[in-house]
Amino acid sequence: MVEQPVERLLAALRAGGARVTSARRAILESLLTLGAPVTAERLAAHVHRRRPDVHQATVYRTLERLSNMGLVAHVHLGHGPALYHLAADRSRRLVCERCGEVIDAPESLFSEAVHRVDERFGFELRLDHFALLGRCRRCRIGTEAGAPS
Amino acid sequence: MVEQPVERLLAALRAGGARVTSARRAILESLLTLGAPVTAERLAAHVHRRRPDVHQATVYRTLERLSNMGLVAHVHLGHGPALYHLAADRSRRLVCERCGEVIDAPESLFSEAVHRVDERFGFELRLDHFALLGRCRRCRIGTEAGAPS
């Protein structure tokens, strides 16, 4: 939404041993401008408007690189494409499997469950990796049958 | 593992208005025999051993039908294929994103979080739809960097 420190991200890239290219700059600018979790395709389309030469494959490769460096993260929605967002974003995404609405829920709602799983199984739950699916307020009313996907 | 009431599942199918075919019988028998969450491919391979004529597409269509009827459910592991299992199984799967180990955790561990999400957002969380990713006891030791997928 608002202009953000692209330079900080680029510096982090460089610090991590990666190279700062114009394609990566454009991709990060778009990611910041869009401001919300986006599919690789939507991100690529946005980048394309200014830089038609930047290929989809580069977007994927850049997102992978950024993921490995911990700068961006992605969640899977099941059948659809993954959603990418800046890793600084600590909220959990509740996604309605019916209408697609995305709700940002604070991490803290799940901290107890995460703790219990750790205690019981020694398993470190990472809820940021996947979307948390379910039904939003509107969709759970009057729709008992026929769960998709 | 052990022999199970295939007939009960077939009866449920019939009761739901679906037809009982030899392909569906074979698929359900395999699903019961395998006894654990399986990919469509692995299930199809198992079915193939006895019934080489049953096509992959039929396995997918049958799984979809069974899902719609609530008899089976599936979880997504991210990049890989979905895992299908009998819906009667109420446990949640913790999947190590590093070594792939699958841990069955009781639903109850998450009931509080589910409740809180409901209270706060009116959102009905369905944790059975996705695998819960993280790191198992072994893998979280000595591996701080480089989270895959």
Added chain:
DNA sequence: TTCGATGCAAATAGTTTGCATTCTA
């Protein structure tokens, strides 16, 4: 005897990869 189910092949969606070329550090 009528639709639902199937087999087959082909299409599709999303993502990855090989390779020659380009550009950053």
Added chain:
DNA sequence: TAGAATGCAAACTATTTGCATCGAA
């Protein structure tokens, strides 16, 4: 100027679909 990053096309994986045929109810 070495090696990382890119563009492009092609491969790939998981899944879906169109269509003619078959078979359960």
